Amino acid sequence: MKRNSTCFLISVLFLFVHLGLSSSFQARGQNPNSVVGNWTLIAVSDRKGRDITFTMEKGGRLAGTYFTSEGKPKPISNARFKGGNFYFDVPDLNLYFEMRFVKDRLEGKMTAPSTTEKRTPQPVRMTKKR
Secondary structure, X not given: OHHHHHHHHHHXXXXXXXXXXXXXXXXXXXXXXXXXXXXXXXXXXXXXXXXXXXXXXXXXXXXXXXXOOOOOEEEEEEEEEEOOEEEEEEHHHOEEEEEEEEOOEEEEEEEOOOOOOOOOOEEEEEEEOO
């Protein structure tokens, strides 16, 4: 009898841990509203910050604007969550981003494809402006 109650308590503990982690993950990693707002994007290689703004359009679709170092707005497309990652493109600049929530920021990589050379993805991070 003691073994059954121990197994039951362990099962309940795992259930609570799983529910806690998955609800936290759901709130941070899969909720499009978690990225709505103003962000600063920093490429680790150059440390230059770029402003990015994400908005929620009618119908629940994420939209956004990437601002160049000169402050010129460029539209963001394909902003989406999939498998715990956040993806978006800046087609005018041929940039592709793949990021994941780490605490209160997004971290990941930026890729700028080239037909003439092989480019390595650059590490980037985004912090939300307060």
